[in-house]
Amino acid sequence: MRYSAEVTVKLKAGMLDPEGTTIKRALEHLGYFPDSVRSAKEYLIELEAESSDMARDQIDQMCQKLIANPIIHDYTIDLREIE
């Protein structure tokens, strides 16, 4: 089976997010006043796996070993089967 995953990596709650803060300030200059803006990075990963559980497990390992830094990041995996 072929799977596609959207992996979202963001700074842990409470950690300073200078990128989000800067964007919030820019939005205020444009007349928008959101309560908060947090930034995140998204990675799109496609892979072959025997099942969705195995695909998710592999991507989870990728996140833990490289894509996210557990000291400062949380991540989510949105997985779906593709053609």
Place this chain on the structure above:
Amino acid sequence: MSIAIVQFGGSNCDLDVLHVLKDVVGADANLVWYKDADLSDYEGAVIPGGFSYGDYLRSGAIASRTPIMDSVRRMAEDGKPILGICNGFQILTESGLLDGALATNRYPKFRCEWTYLRVENTNTPFTSGFKEGQIVRIPIAHKDGNYYINDLGLENLEENNQVAFRYVDEKGNATGEANPNGSRNNIAGISNSEGNVVGLMPHPERASEDILGSADGLAMFKSMVEHC
């Protein structure tokens, strides 16, 4: 006695460190390309500054997962002195050889300027040439130098005397204004619990000769060579 200076694609302070170690200190030092993953013949290693792998993903993350870092880890376990400067500090935290992480500067700007540092711990192979509490002038050049560690980790670092350098003002006070990046407790550099692995964001190699405006960083390389 030979020191390896580890080069990755994107390292750019490697030749500066080589110059200081060879030409200024008179040590035996060699550049080692990251694919030559065996460092067992070396007595110490420096991971220099730069932008390894373009700092894609996170500063230092990709370099920290290369096989040469397994060799650096073995050196560290053997008690050999390992120094990470700027990107090298980021690589050492990403590889787990040092605690914490380097996040984006509080004001998200690349800062390239002189800073004052207070030497907090002289019990490492890189700081034994300083006096405790000595104020030194060494420049920074980074965007991701905001040292982060959680509360418990910070407490442990401070209690175990693992803070090597702190950003201070000219008089030696660790004020908010003297902190260029938002680092916790003004931390500029730390060591591992054994003291043989040290990482710092400032660039001692850029302050190792009077002609550069300061020679305060030279003691780090001299100390290292004495311990190799």
